[in-house]
Amino acid sequence: MNNKLSITYLILIITPIVFSCRGPVKEENKNNTLASSLSVDAANEKYVIDIKESVVTWKGSNLLGSNNHTGYVYISKGELIIKNGNLMGGTAEVDMNTIEDEKHGRNNGLVDHLKEPDFFDVKKFPSSTIVLSKAAPINSENRKVAGNLTIKGITQPVTFPAKMEIKDGIAKLNGRLVIDRTKWDIRYKSGKFYDLLADQTISDSIEFYIKIVAKR
Known part of the structure; x- marks a missing residue:
């Protein structure tokens, strides 16, 4: 025991x-x-997007003829991640309620229509987002940027060329992104889905000229 x-x-x-x-x-x-x-993580540097100096310019046009519309939409928040002078990633959220025409007008028939379900359905989807995943160098200043673009709750991969400049704690990115709007369920007067539109057919391509200024 x-x-x-x-x-x-x-x-x-x-x-x-x-x-x-x-x-x-x-x-x-x-x-x-x-x-x-x-x-x-310490090797990465976060640059916060200056929303006062950053803007996205949009351009849409008819498939036939010279009729087109240009305007602006503004970034509400975002950041770029930089490592050793290279773009490693980032995010930018766009406030779709800030859509303007080329004369910076927000209260007109064109802008109202763009906010409707025919186009961006802003009441249901008030923001769009682009998440940058990588940037491959083309030359000393230019990059091929890859990421995911979310519009109307739909996310699709995108790539676009952009000019990058990083100096004195300020990162500047200027790029041109062209998308096929139908991939984001924007089908209004698209020749892919509607017949007999003739010269009223709207091009499926939308151009975005992206200007981002971010500060460390």
């Missing part, structure tokens, strides 16, 4: 010692992993 009690006491004494010895090892590994993650 005494032998059994002695063995029991011995187990009770040894068990916490074993677990207390193993605990710090796990915690050390956890801390090392965290430190490694932080050291990688």
Whole structure:
């Protein structure tokens, strides 16, 4: 009986010692992993988009003839991630309620129509987003930027050429993105979905000229 009690006491004494010895090892590994993650992230620099200096210019046109419309829409927030002078990623959220025509007018038939379900359905989808994933260098100033564009809740991959300049804590990106609007369920007067539109057919291509100024 005494032998059994002695063995029991011995187990009770040894068990916490074993677990207390193993605990710090796990915690050390956890801390090392965290430190490694932080050291990688430390190489990245975040540049916050200056929404007063940044703008997206849009252009749409009829498929036939010279009739076209141009205007603006504004970025509400976003950031660029820079590492060693290279664009590593970023995000930009566009406030679709800021759509303007080329004369900076927001209260007119054109803008009202663009906000309706025929086009961007702004009441249901008040914002659009582009998430940049990478930028491959073309030359010293120009990049081929890849990312995902979300319009009307639909996300599609996109690529576009952009000129990058990073100097004195300021990153500037100027790019031209052309999309097929029907991929984002914008079908109004598209020749792919409607017949006999003739010269009223609207081009499926929408051009976006992106100007981003971001500061560290």
